[in-house]
Amino acid sequence: MSTVHTRRHCIVPPYLLRALLDSDDGSVRRTALNSLLTSASIRGRRTALAGSLGMAADGRRTIFDVENGSALARAAVVRTEDGPPAADDSANKAFDGLGDTRQFYAEVFGRNSIDDRGLRLNGYIHRGVRFNNAFWDGLEMVFGDGDGVLFTDFTGSIDVIAHELTHGVTEHTAALEYHHQPGALNESISDAFGEMVKQWTLNQTADEADWLVGTEIFTPGVDADALRSMRAPGTAYDNAQFGQDPQPDHMDRYADLPDTDEGDYGGVHINSGIPNKAFYLVATAIGGNSWNAPGHIWYEALKASTATTDFSAFAATTYAQAVRLYGQTEQQAVRDAWEQVGVEGAG
């Protein structure tokens, strides 16, 4: 049986946890170090068998409790499609978040789970002790509890769950490489669809939405709006613990970083601010619900992209899809948005 190593996609970028290593608070430093080391030691796993195991399951959900350990194989089942709600609220929140994301993709895009072949959705809660992260490893969704000082239980954030599962959708469509511009596009797709799922569950229009990614993951004690802002990249936080949100909102401020863990693989969580802002601009210019015309243009462009698609190529594809699916008004909105963030290629 061959094993393909896929990248683990964590919601909290390594540079945020690294910033905490400088904290004056010893327990914050220790928890951050532990979360960093744990994140680095987990390897994404996808076996050749996985595809067949997940087939024709219509995205059936199973929630497992890791009970603060790390051995997923020994985790106990705490919630299934057939059983009653669990006594543990985290189990029910994870179950609902996976369900909302699955339902969004089915109803809006006619997609049967992440791989469009009914992949089972397995969620593992209470992973590790005060683990400050949540991730999709190519096969399953894993949630930490957070340290309770800076981060809360990650099951409570629908856009985090939808962000993570969308990494799976990307993996099964364009399979965008996870570095430099294709990687930043990969991150941006997860943010954009994550926000769409959140807005869909709240039945919000593009104008009503906050466009903030991960508003719920910080404790009230942390002076931060969210992990990222799609409306105003670079403004999600600016505090002593994490420093300032490093996201640019224009190609003039594109961050040239090395393709290393330290460099966020060429700034995948940083430069994603640029296509994030473009999607926000398209959604608000067209108006109404983001998952209608804007979402369909982005979804079809994702399916028409490849592993090495960069910002310009993606801009060109969205421009082409806008007129193919809709008309001049939508195409103009797409052209204006990419122009405002300094990306050439649309029109």
Ligand SMILES: [Zn+2]
């Ligand atoms: Zn991500």
